[in-house]
Amino acid sequence: MNFSGAVKSKLPHVGTTIFSVMTAHANENQAINLAQGFPDFSCSPKLIELVNHYMEKGFNQYAPMPGIISLREKIAAKTEALYGAKYNPDTEITIVPGGTHAIYAAVSAVVREGDEVVVIEPCYDSYVPAIQLNGGRAVFYEMKYPDYSIDWNEVKKLINFKTRMIMINTPHNPTGTVLTDKDMLQLQKILDNTDVVVLSDEVYEHIIFDHNEHQSVARFPKLAERSIIISSFGKTYHTTGWKMGYVLAPENLTREFRKVHQFMAFSANTPIQYALADFIDDADAYLQLNQFYEDKRNYFQKLIKGSNFKLLPCKGSYFQMLNYAKITQERDLDFAVRLTKEHKVASIPTSVFYHKKNDNNVLRFCFAKSNETLEKAAERLMRV
Numbered sequence: 529m530n531f532s533g534a535v536k537s538k539l540p541h542v543g544t545t546i547f548s549v550m551t552a553h554a555n556e557n558q559a560i561n562l563a564q565g566f567p568d569f570s571c572s573p574k575l576i577e578l579v580n581h582y583m584e585k586g587f588n589q590y591a592p593m594p595g596i597i598s599l600r601e602k603i604a605a606k607t608e609a610l611y612g613a614k615y616n617p618d619t620e621i622t623i624v625p626g627g628t629h630a631i632y633a634a635v636s637a638v639v640r641e642g643d644e645v646v647v648i649e650p651c652y653d654s655y656v657p658a659i660q661l662n663g664g665r666a667v668f669y670e671m672k673y674p675d676y677s678i679d680w681n682e683v684k685k686l687i688n689f690k691t692r693m694i695m696i697n698t699p700h701n702p703t704g705t706v707l708t709d710k711d712m713l714q715l716q717k718i719l720d721n722t723d724v725v726v727l728s729d730e731v732y733e734h735i736i737f738d739h740n741e742h743q744s745v746a747r748f749p750k751l752a753e754r755s756i757i758i759s760s761f762g763k764t765y766h767t768t769g770w771k772m773g774y775v776l777a778p779e780n781l782t783r784e785f786r787k788v789h790q791f792m793a794f795s796a797n798t799p800i801q802y803a804l805a806d807f808i809d810d811a812d813a814y815l816q817l818n819q820f821y822e823d824k825r826n827y828f829q830k831l832i833k834g835s836n837f838k839l840l841p842c843k844g845s846y847f848q849m850l851n852y853a854k855i856t857q858e859r860d861l862d863f864a865v866r867l868t869k870e871h872k873v874a875s876i877p878t879s880v881f882y883h884k885k886n887d888n889n890v891l892r893f894c895f896a897k898s899n900e901t902l903e904k905a906a907e908r909l910m911r912v
């Protein structure tokens with residue numbers, strides 16, 4: 529079937545995301561899927577029990593638009609305990625159906641036709657379409673390969689009277705880098721005396737390694753007062769399919785954010801919110817996540833030691849970047865497809881995270897997988 533009218537695409541350059549493409553290749557070739565970022569192990573049975581419990585108790589209708597208050601109150605307490613920042617659960621915290629929804633709603637609430645948004649590349653693939661659909665223009669800064677550092681003085685040069693927003697992401701997908709307190713202070717400095725809003729994507733806040741502390745913008749009052757912080761329960765509780773998250777922002781930004789959120793989704797899943805409000809009491813579930821994933825990172829790195837892939841540093845998130853220049857000079861997309869077909873391991877070519885498709889011969893592998901999966905994948909990668 530085809531619609532006979534004329535539809536001019538609002539996103540002419542966007543096709544099916546690479547995550548779906550590589551997952552399809554993985555399934556077709558019965559390959560191990562280290563491409564898409566999701567755990568292949570289950571979440572806590574206690575959490576499932578709680579969701580069941582609230583469903584059976586009849587908590588199955590619309591939740592309040594900003595989320596149930598008990599969950600918002602507990603998020604406020606958690607944020608204060610971790611980052612020393614006070615967010616008012618009534619006016620500054622919103623429960624949302626996932627981080628991607630929150631990113632879109634935040635951009636839509638803030639960015640107008642002709643506004644510029646500074647995007648730091650490589651970046652999560654929803655950022656730029658969200659800007660474009662809202663009439664904004666993405667202005668790009670490229671992190672410096674191979675350590676993916678950011679020179680904030682160069683970022684500063686991109687900021688002008690048209691700049692409405694800057695998007696940051698720490699721990700970072702796909703590079704596994706994390707921003708330090710020095711980065712945050714420099715960001716704070718370059719935004720001083722501007723009206724720029726920070727969209728701080730912190731969905732991997734609990735996946736940070738080597739005793740580093742997550743530098744949430746919430747820790748920096750001068751940054752927090754201009755920031756919309758995005759957090760995802762999917763990443764923290766191994767439940768990416770539930771699409772649940774929350775947003776922290778000062779009252780005036782939250783007000784505008786909610787105006788959009790209420791017409792995109794109105795509210796997020798009710799029984800899961802009740803379940804999370806109970807489950808969040810167990811601080812170990814998120815505090816031990818760093819070590820859990822650090823062990824996985826270390827294990828994966830150990831398994832592929834001596835292979836022809838070169839490990840790039842991974843300080844956070846559940847992604848390991850591997851440079852394959854020693855193996856071939858093929859384009860990363862071609863090599864990722866060949867690796868899936870011939871060696872039965874699927875990954876993501878990192879050029880897709882750049883608007884200019886920069887190719888550094890690097891693939892991204894997700895290590896949020898069981899040890900058996902990692903062992904099997906590593907065995908195959910060692911033979912490449």
Ligand SMILES: Cc1ncc(COP(=O)(O)O)c(C=O)c1O
Nearest residue numbers: 626627628652701731760762773
């Ligand atoms: C950097 C980043 N931001 C946001 C999201 C979206 O989170 P959610 O699954 O809660 O929509 C992801 C998911 O992969 C991500 O990697």
